[in-house]
Amino acid sequence: MQTKNKGISILLFIFFLVISLLVLFPFFAILLASFKPSTELMRFGLNLKLQRDLLSLHNYTQIFTQGKEYLLWYKNSIFITFLYTTLSLFFSSIVGYALGVYKFKGNNTIFVLVLIVLMIPIEIMMMPLYKEMIAFKLMNTYMGVVFPFIATPYAIFFFRQYAMGLPKDLLDAARMDGCNEYGIYFRIMAPIMKPAFGAMAILQAMHGWNNFLWPLIVLRTNDMFTLPIGLAGLISPYGTNYDLLISGSVLTIIPILVLFLFFQRYFISGLTLGGVKG
Structure with missing residues (x-):
């Protein structure tokens, strides 16, 4: 009985984890895009590609300067x-x-x-x-x-x-x-x-x-x-x-x-x- 309850708990955890990731995907995507040049967004759209050479604080600096x-x-x-x-x-x-x-x-x-x-x-x-x-x-x-x-x-x-x-x-x-x-x-x-x-x-x-x-x-x-x-x-x-x-x-x-x-x-x-x- 305990093994069955543990299995159900694990399945529920995985289910809600997947749902959470789907819900949070747009936020993570736009957060990552905010550190990239706008040209990358125009070329590839919102994505979760982590390209370190493209990441910078330029967009945020522009907000407070321009x-x-x-x-x-x-x-x-x-x-x-x-x-x-x-x-x-x-x-x-x-x-x-x-x-x-x-x-x-x-x-x-x-x-x-x-x-x-x-x-x-x-x-x-x-x-x-x-x-x-x-x-x-x-x-x-x-x-x-x-x-x-x-x-x-x-x-x-x-x-x-x-x-x-x-x-x-x-x-x-x-x-x-x-x-x-x-x-x-x-x-x-x-x-x-x-x-x-x-x-x-x-x-x-x-x-x-x-x-x-x-x-x-x-x-x-x-x-x-x-x-x-x-x-x-x-x-x-x-x-x-x-x-x-x-x-x-x-x-x-x-x-x-x-x-x-x-x-x-x-x-x-x-x-x-x-x-x-x-």
Whole structure:
């Protein structure tokens, strides 16, 4: 029996190893290509050929010497992602917590409306949101990119489901000690919800960092562009700067990778744990 279980474990290990290699192949290929001249990419495409005589840091040096706009796009993306993630976690967690913990008239109605908005494709809402940003005079601003999505439906849904599993005895104990509702949330419940915040921080930051369509609509000038818009602008029918495009694409992975490493201990528990046992 033990031999059979060991054999199954080995087969599963090999299976998942193969799947992992297939998934990571594009990343390894583009990472290797970022150290090669763009002419090699034009001749042979993306591949895993390791030719030491062709490898150099020229592409990355070019980013920091000639690609000054790239650094500006990088700064814009970091600031927008930080602003979006922070505001989204704050407002979405409060709304989700209120819907999950408090019972009031219209609670279920509001939750149903959140689910309805969750099912509407963002492309359908682009025109109304665009007119709204014009009315608020937020075009070509950071807030114009962030404001429509500071309370996202899926984050509200996630926080509500998590908050429903929080120990209600803590609420009663805090009220008996004279703590108001805001104090209960910020001092007691929010620290308990750290796994939920960690999981949502990664997902929200990835969305804000990779978002392309809405920033493309709102942002007008080159100095306000984010990385996805700026890098997409390097591709044209008249020529493509592959040196800057490939090396710049590799560097875009760093912030999300650092964020994941920082919040990884909360990520799995935040997605799988429905609440905290009392």
